[in-house]
Amino acid sequence: MKRQGTFPFTAIIGQDTMKKALVLNVVNPKLGGVLIQGEKGTAKSTAVRALADLLPPRRCIKGCRFHCDPDDRANWCDECQEKYATEEPPVELLPMKVVELPVSATEDRVVGTLDIETAIREGKRSFETGILADANRNILYVDEINLLDDHVVDVLLDSAAMGINTVEREGISYSHPARFSLVGTMNPEEGDIRPQLLDRFALSVKVAGEQDPERRAEIIKRRLAYEADPEPFLESWKDEQAKEVRRIERARKLLSEVTCSNDMLLLAAKISINLGVDGHRADITLIKTAETIAAVAGHTEVTKEDIREASRLALPHRMRRRPFEEQNLDWTEVDKVIDDEA
């Protein structure tokens, strides 16, 4: 069955934080993904799938099954390293993709396995790629990520940590690059997510249903219009979509020029120490997020306001959990650190 396109990203009403977080990850694929938490029916999955239409094309080595970046020699797969050791690789433009990892996926499908056909036909052992190979330089999307099998989470963590998928199973010994933006959605009422996996997400957002009656009505109207006849609906949003694509492209170009002063780096370190977050990932993510926010906003120097906005996205899931505390975060602590620096 062919899917008839997706609901346009720009037609989603409200949920601005979620949309922002997703866009930031498209602008900066090295950011590290986002976890979206919310009740059912809050457009989580719609938004992620809709993202596919906004994804920009990027340079890939032609014919490489991991779509290696021709400009990032350090992270090439073995095949490209060997083939293009001395010569320049051929390049093609391919759009970034949203690769879905279904909750029921088995480990061998995720990491890859023995290619049975080649084995039986030719008597040779060769590697059949899995979802992680597909996900390299793309967005890896897991719906209901909190329900993912533990051992699948384990292998995800493994490659998310290193950006490399190492396979030593079923007679196969292989490793390849697997750097992806992990995007997960979940309904917290259906169970928690393991803390180690949580920490792998650069950003986290919570979404709730729209509370304003008029806006609710508008949501219903658009959804019904789309379902009744997608074609004209998509057509009517074409301009908005194109505008968003241009905005993303502009931000991507600007990102490499964004700089971050020492003061801002220090500010990130202070915020982390102040909040007592685990490890160093918070600091680094905070800066990367702020840089991306700056690029989207169109300036090239990270400001305090960028850091403030970044903190709302990068920190919520990294606070130490306290007993019997709602995770309604008090931002005054963070703001105090930011404003004290004036």
Next chain:
Amino acid sequence: MKRNLFPFAAVCGMEKPKEAILLTLVNPFAGGLLLSGEKGTGKSTLVRSARELLADAPWVEVPISITEDRLFGSIDTEEAIRSGHKKLLPGLIDEADQGLLYMDDVNLLRDDLLSAVLNIREAGGYRLERDGLSEQRDASFTVLAVMNPDSGTLPASSLDRFGLFAQTEAAQDDATRLEIIRRVLAFEKDGLAFRSQWAGETAKLQAQVQQARRVLPTVTVSPAMMQLAAVYTLKAHVAGHRADIYLIEAARAEAALAGRSYVLPKDLEKAAEFVLPHRMRKAEEQPPQPEEQPQEEPPENQEQDRQTPDNQQESPDDNDFARPPQEEPPQIDTEDHEGNDSTDADHSGMANPQGASRERIDAADLRVHMPPMWIEPAKTRKPKKGSGKRSLTITDLSQGRYVRAEIPKAKTTDIAFDATLRAAAPYQKARPSNGCAVVIRKEDVRGKIREKRTGNIFLFVVDASGSMGARERMKTVKGVIFKILLDAYQKRDRVGMIAFRKNRAEVLLPVTRSVDFAQKKLAAMPTGGKTPLAKGLLKTEDLLDMLYRQDPNQDPVVILITDGRATRPLNKDTDPVRDAMEEAKRIGRRKLPVAVIDTESGFVKLGLAKKMAKVMGASYYRVDKISEDQLLHIWRTTAGA
């Protein structure tokens, strides 16, 4: 794949872990290294970066999704198909010979594989019996393992077999953190440029390691130093003699790194910081463990990583090692517990209602630690191998981790192609060709055996009567439950909660995976009224029945929290305590793992909860002996297969 490694020298801080890694690289006889640290502290980055310091030895990475054939080796199917000969295709153990075997997230690796690897390392070889191959293989390698204690502990029996132990922590000062951010960002922006900036430092370290490896064979240990080593290990009350050897070998590596050919006391002192923390025990400790757990070591080893900061911050003089470790089994008297102020403070807090302030619960920090709590497994059940992890269930569905292959008993759709190919390969020469390179017959077909981690069910049965509200006792109880919840949260267990007070018992929380929910329910739980203990137990039985219907293989763990003073009978004229005892007996007959946490306090103690624990065959704890500031850690010895 070639790794784009962060330079070892560019890793900020972490002097101790770095030293431990260098020792491991220099001397394989020091027993390998286990590096433990919380998420995001750079432990994996550091260990991986060590790869380039050892240029002339193999470096082999074991992914956690590994299957046995790749670890131990298997028949070379290509060769077998081509020539009909059985030839070994070496596994990672062979590839790591004379080099390093690196395991990330080692506590997520299958217990049986880890234990096999450690066995082979100690024995220096193994006997391969697979796919019709039968060979004795030599294997000499060093193990470098990394773990995050948040995702579960290692079995104590495995812990002890790592020669060295070190811990990574996040830097706490602005300047270091700033430098870390700067370097990581620079590395991410242009890895190659960053690496070339540090090339000089890297070369220096490489030379140092190489030089030390050359010097090592000449490093001698005087009898006096051997004696000193023995003093160290004796004071740490370590089990067996492994520690002595590792201590001396690590000290030799220290000497070699310093360019000396003899060991000084300071070498031993430094080495002891890595060799002793994960094996220290208290003198004559009797762990409250059931007889049928022979392979388990005393429980403090499980939490060893939590106690190392002490050893790292203070200079490790003799007193340090003489001091009892901070963890003790709950049934042991804690009076001689020096150096653990938090426990003392807590006890005084219990005696004095004002002392038990609100902050106490809030301060229940993940970093603190405490005796593991043992719940005796029901007598009829076999103890599980490799406890301390989630329960494993063999599944029939095509789900779960593929652990091994077998000849299917019935028709299977879940075919293990790799095993099938291995089975068919040797016969290809003899079989008439059908156009394919491999002819597979029915007898070759192997099916996959899969294993799934299910997590346990914890059922809290909480007394919420008026007596529990007194003297802030409920706060303590909530604190204890919270810690068990935290543990459950990390291990993907499910929890349910029943509360009883006034004249009824209710299911506060149906069995759920959401620990968040459990917390909210628990926080909002009011106390007051009489104690319908029998009703609470009756409700528990109902819930257990329901769970049994859902999945007969599941053994819920029941945790009953009460003072045992039942004041409300089942019927009008019955005796409340006798009713409760009757119900307790019935629960006991189910042979489920049960723990009773007794909340009785005051001068006059009736000891009813203890009696009840006895009839239920339950493990028994007193809430005031479970220090609130310490992490409650339940061992999953309980889950039946």
